Amino acid sequence: MHNDLLIIIPCFNEVHNIQGVIADLRLVIGKDVDIVVIDDCSTDGTSKLLVALDVITITLPFNLGYSGALQTGYKYAFAHGYEQVLQFDADGQHLASEIQTLLNVRKQYNADIIIGSRFAESGRSHDSFLKRIATSLFCKLIKIITGETIYDPTSGFQLLNRSALERYTKIHNFPYYPDANIIIEMILNGFSVKEVQVAMRDRQRGNSMHSGLLRQSKYMATLFYSIFIIVLKYFPSKLHHKVR
């Protein structure tokens, strides 16, 4: 017998952060929530540390990237019958204390996807210039394509219900960067998305997967292309006509 909610933590080379993240989660949420860490074939000793931390760990045989690890977590959650899933970053950016905020919003609005947003109420002045431009472009694209206003489509702090979870497990060619593209696709398929302001920290230690100009450019180009493909896929039947 397990809990209703599962926290999924995709993890790659986070030996310096993961211990603190798990400790924070256990301290704040206690035993009411299950945690699963998807170790994306880490090479820095994260795997050994996870064994010592006594947390459910799924170890991938080779590096699948963030999205592959995340989808593995979805598949685990779906197979084990969890009703809700929370994505949580292993780099220490997400705060365990904010989980309750997302759960409260879920109870209040019963949306399929709840996004913990850094910008729903406050500005986005902490991000780099390039990232600010990218995020605002993605927000505009979401508005144009779906008619919905999402302020922080790049946030990985998300709570999903079982129907959204099911959809995620069944997507073939799950996008390499599941951000604005996947949100657009979900909205176009009739899933409701609600955003809530949460506090977040800066990454504790190590480098982000989006660090460096080249990686950021690749990320933006991939995401724009992915959105374009989604528009092609659903045009004109589902644009502005959300049907599940």
Next chain:
Amino acid sequence: MYWNYLYFSVIGIFFVVYVFKKVKRNEFSEGRSIFWIAGGFTMLCLSLFPVIFIKLSLLLGIVYPPSLLFLLSIVFVVFVSFRQDQEISQLSERVNELAQRNALLEQAISAFRAEERLKQDNIGE
């Protein structure tokens, strides 16, 4: 100019024989070899019967007929290369799915073993 066609004929014959040999030794699947055999035969036919070739070139406005052979070869190679890339992306997706399934099964096995150990410990006590 006919030497060109002779070269192409010889290359075409060698190519077709080479592909057949590979298929015969089970080093190349029948399904995948069909394109190459078809390509090789086309090359062979066009080189053995240059009349078709010359007429086709004139029809397409190509002044130097062997250029048509190069054009067709390039189109064929690009087509095969595209198909291969498409198949690679499909295979990558399958490999990813297998890796995920493998990881999930490994986790299930270790959870099962841990549960069994716990049961045996309890019986022992």
